[in-house]
Amino acid sequence: MAKTAVQFACTDCGYSAGRWFGRCPGCGEFGTLVEDVLSASSAAKAPPKPVLRLADVQAEDAQRIATGVAELDRVLGGGLVPASLVLVGGEPGVGKSTLLLTALAAISKERRALLVTGEESSAQVKLRAARLGGAERVEILAETDLDNVLATLETERPDVCVIDSVQTLYSQDVGSAPGSVGQVREAAARLLRTAKQAGVATILVGHVTKDGTVAGPRVLEHLVDCVLQFEGDRYHAHRVLRAVKNRFGSTNEIGVFEMTGTGLKGVPDPSEVFGRTAGSEVGSAVACALEGTRPILLELQALVAPTDLAMPRRVATGVDPKRLAMIVAVLGRHARVALGSADVFVNVAGGVRIDEPGADLAIALAIASAARGVPMRDGHAAFGEIGLTGRLRPATQAERRLEECAKLGLAAVVAPPGTPEPRGKLRVVNADKLPQAITAGLTAAADN
Numbered sequence: 001m002a003k004t005a006v007q008f009a010c011t012d013c014g015y016s017a018g019r020w021f022g023r024c025p026g027c028g029e030f031g032t033l034v035e036d037v038l039s040a041s042s043a044a045k046a047p048p049k050p051v052l053r054l055a056d057v058q059a060e061d062a063q064r065i066a067t068g069v070a071e072l073d074r075v076l077g078g079g080l081v082p083a084s085l086v087l088v089g090g091e092p093g094v095g096k097s098t099l100l101l102t103a104l105a106a107i108s109k110e111r112r113a114l115l116v117t118g119e120e121s122s123a124q125v126k127l128r129a130a131r132l133g134g135a136e137r138v139e140i141l142a143e144t145d146l147d148n149v150l151a152t153l154e155t156e157r158p159d160v161c162v163i164d165s166v167q168t169l170y171s172q173d174v175g176s177a178p179g180s181v182g183q184v185r186e187a188a189a190r191l192l193r194t195a196k197q198a199g200v201a202t203i204l205v206g207h208v209t210k211d212g213t214v215a216g217p218r219v220l221e222h223l224v225d226c227v228l229q230f231e232g233d234r235y236h237a238h239r240v241l242r243a244v245k246n247r248f249g250s251t252n253e254i255g256v257f258e259m260t261g262t263g264l265k266g267v268p269d270p271s272e273v274f275g276r277t278a279g280s281e282v283g284s285a286v287a288c289a290l291e292g293t294r295p296i297l298l299e300l301q302a303l304v305a306p307t308d309l310a311m312p313r314r315v316a317t318g319v320d321p322k323r324l325a326m327i328v329a330v331l332g333r334h335a336r337v338a339l340g341s342a343d344v345f346v347n348v349a350g351g352v353r354i355d356e357p358g359a360d361l362a363i364a365l366a367i368a369s370a371a372r373g374v375p376m377r378d379g380h381a382a383f384g385e386i387g388l389t390g391r392l393r394p395a396t397q398a399e400r401r402l403e404e405c406a407k408l409g410l411a412a413v414v415a416p417p418g419t420p421e422p423r424g425k426l427r428v429v430n431a432d433k434l435p436q437a438i439t440a441g442l443t444a445a446a447d448n
């Protein structure tokens, strides 16, 4: 019988202590510490290793495994690294199982691909696979016992293995229930060791809820090589995959997918989907935002409605609420767009999230358009960061953004001075401060 020690771990930040606290000393959240039983076996001692000079380290140039899903490969930084451990997090129903089964199907054409399913039965997976097509060679194991899963990985040694989900795995050595912090951490730690030893690229599926409170993914982030977050709400067709952490590539790349009746389809040109560029409406503005190395046109929508509330509402969907509050304040103080007695709603069309300051100007223009009841000029987009003084600051990688606007056939871009001259038909309208940008961006009725 392995010796066990009782620890308490925070489900939010992973802080652990020898006793229980009502409030986590690590992150300050209340009621997040839960019992976390560590088994002595998870701390087995390894012999000391010699120290090497970096020059003497053998670095095998890892051949990446293409997943066959171009958008996923991009987010991973060019494919899966052999023997790495990747965590794919997302809310239930967002499409994690679908995405990974699609990838396994493509991988299985040339390599061994194993799906360990703890959530669905083999028959359920087969039904899904029939919808997606091409998954006949994917191997499947319906198992939730961690020891059995590890033993299978050691003997079968597939090239790629997907564990769906890490929360269903259960180890006898840990006293707590499946899905608890202790179980999830034990499973991930032992899978990590097996992934490296047996050379299996392992992808863990982890559920997170909107507020990220379910035990699991959060406490694993430091352990795994990559953390991918699959976002989008189930009522919209579009999904965005982002890298939150990546030891083998950039964390800026995103992958865009559309959920269809026959699985997830990559969207190689998201601007065409999210940035409705023809015919402006009141309360709508097109932003050219940068997601990693990829510029994307997004349509921002705003609604300004009179209210009797003492504290008018500021509701942001897809935009950081603090950023929205700041933009509303700057509009009122520096651009004479008074919103003190109005509710302001801002939404990014298509259910996408954006947290790049380069989108500030488009958010402000959408709100100004809604407040004044006049649309943006036809074929105009905007980018630029708004400072607290109302002055606009150039956005990074302006050339890239301009290229994207030109590609989508826009007429003009409202941007801060210092933005380079674009080639071709696209014009740049420079605006130094927010009031000038509003004049340049909105149709003439706004010039009062």
Ligand code: TYD
Binding pocket: 090, 091, 092, 093, 094, 095, 096, 097, 098, 099, 128, 131, 132, 259, 260, 261, 262, 263, 264
């Ligand atoms: P799923 O991959 O099971 O989500 P997760 O593993 O993240 O919980 O699928 C999510 C949703 O996608 C589900 O509600 C059904 C829908 N769906 C389609 O619309 N088309 C398809 O081809 C498939 C397989 C699923």
Ligand code: MG
Binding pocket: 096, 097, 098, 119, 164
């Ligand atoms: Mg699933």
